[in-house]
Amino acid sequence: MSKTRLLTFFIINILLLIPSVIILKSGEILFDEFYVEVKDLDVLTKENYAILTLYTEKGSLDMIIDLNQAQSIIMALKNETPYRPLTHDIISNILNETYEKIIAVAIEKLENDTYFANLYITCRGKIKTIDIRPSDGIAIALRLNIPIYVNKYLIKEKETERKIEL
Numbered sequence: 001m002s003k004t005r006l007l008t009f010f011i012i013n014i015l016l017l018i019p020s021v022i023i024l025k026s027g028e029i030l031f032d033e034f035y036v037e038v039k040d041l042d043v044l045t046k047e048n049y050a051i052l053t054l055y056t057e058k059g060s061l062d063m064i065i066d067l068n069q070a071q072s073i074i075m076a077l078k079n080e081t082p083y084r085p086l087t088h089d090i091i092s093n094i095l096n097e098t099y100e101k102i103i104a105v106a107i108e109k110l111e112n113d114t115y116f117a118n119l120y121i122t123c124r125g126k127i128k129t130i131d132i133r134p135s136d137g138i139a140i141a142l143r144l145n146i147p148i149y150v151n152k153y154l155i156k157e158k159e160t161e162r163k164i165e166l
Contacts, residue, residue: 035106036155038148041077041138043070052135054107054150059157061107061150063115069135076142088139096144099123105137106149115154 036056043065044051050070054061065073072088082089095102103120110116117134120127132140141148 034152035149036152038150041073041148043074043077045070052138054138054148056150056152056155058152059155061154061156063134065135069133069139072139073135073142076139088136088143091136092140092143095121095140100125102144102146103127104147104149105132105134105141106151107134107137107154108151110154 036058038054038056040055042053042055044053045067048067050065050067052063052065052070052073054063072086075082075086076088085093100122103122105117105119107115107117115134117132117137118129119132119137119140120129122128138148
């Protein structure tokens with residue numbers, strides 16, 4: 001096999017494993033089969049940190065976040081409005097006023113014990129991505145009522161019940 005064909009083979013195989021979004025001619029965005037939508041979430045606060053759990057139909061994803069992020073997410077879940085706007089409230093307002101459409105937040109990968117996410121928006125008719133911390137993305141998504149997606153390879157699968165026969 002020539003070097004060019006071998007390189008093409010490796011590139012195609014790598015591309016098949018990378019999650020991606022699909023942009024339709026209508027401008028709509030679809031997340032491919034590598035993504036699952038978050039259906040629910042929970043925040044468990046500890047003394048110096050919080051555990052954020054995202055639930056999907058395939059399983060769950062746990063991540064540690066700081067208490068400020070946790071508080072912002074909890075307020076958004078409860079639809080509470082602070083006396084003065086929090087950073088996520090301000091960012092959400094700016095996004096709503098500036099961009100045509102805020103599409104979704106997607107938690108894309110885990111690298112060196114750090115999760116990475118993107119915020120998908122449309123700007124001047126084109127889909128753009130903004131690199132964002134997952135906890136910030138979730139806090140904003142809750143305020144804007146947009147979907148949250150997770151790369152399915154980051155999900156801890158649901159444990160199946162085992163029947164014990166006596």
